[in-house]
Amino acid sequence: MFCRNNARLHGKVVIVTGGSAGIGYEAAKILAENGARVIIASRNETKMKEAKKRIVEATNNNNIDYRTIDLASLKSVRKFVNETLQLEERIDVLINNAGAVGLPDRLTEDGLNLTMQVNYFGAFLLTFLLLPMLKVSAPSRVIISTASAMFVGTADFDHWNDIGRYNAVKSLANSKLADAMFMVELDKRVRGTGITANGMDPFLVRNTDILNNVDTVVAEISRVFVNIVGRTRKEAGNEMAYLATSPELRGVSGRNFKFCHVIFNHWLTHDEKLRQKLWNLSKKLVRITTEEDWENRSRA
């Protein structure tokens, strides 16, 4: 299903994490087609350079840039943010699309579970640090990639960063549950600022790289299944661009979307106390400093 989106984006700045491949690449291309300045953010510079080249050729929009970020490193996220705040005059949209499954079961240099950090803590930190800029650029939007896997996730915050406790599916599920809860809490915390936050569950998407880290037999079986029932990358990217920019979604916030429509979110996203606990714990684990903490500043 393609969502109708006639947004004109000249003068708008959009960051797409994971914009070098898969769904993020397709979203970046559509946003570029519609005139936005697009910043692709991921790890591999060669891939980003190639993605930029293809997007410029396909859209005639030269205002495409790329910047390195590794969501598995708090230091790398902070570096990306510092560079971005220096180089950009505004940020109209932040799309937290990058994600991974089947990563090694290990801790990062920051002492967090690798899958949790790539899929959730990295995006939390990135979003938290960019919020002041998103606020001055309002109306602005934050999109967070969720997944139906979240429904088998558990909110066992004390163990989310454990090693040897969860298999690849469960780690993915926990991280996507965190994303969904974060999205709803973010919406509550930025109400009235002109920033909106929504989630997108892409369903199953054909021909992306997401299964590349998964054990080969499992990956091959999954690929066959996804190729039969999945949607195209272009469809998913189009939906992401629609959520990020469509005028008809102005002011819509705190929702989880699938196939261009609002769908039910995980039941735990309605638990205010649990969401607040996750928010505060996340701030602690990504080591938000007094200087970075705009929440404290706005309370003072």
Ligand SMILES: NC(=O)c1ccc[n+]([C@@H]2O[C@H](COP(=O)([O-])OP(=O)(O)OC[C@H]3O[C@@H](n4cnc5c(N)ncnc54)[C@H](OP(=O)(O)O)[C@@H]3O)[C@@H](O)[C@H]2O)c1
């Ligand atoms: N494909 C599906 O069927 C499906 C279903 C449900 C949800 N999703 C979600 O949709 C999102 C996009 O998936 P996709 O299928 O398009 O994935 P993909 O083809 O594997 O692309 C992933 C993108 O994220 C980047 N990335 C990976 N690890 C990163 C890191 N540590 N730091 C920064 N960037 C990183 C990759 O670039 P580098 O490797 O160069 O960094 C790449 O640009 C993910 O969040 C995924 O969980 C996908």
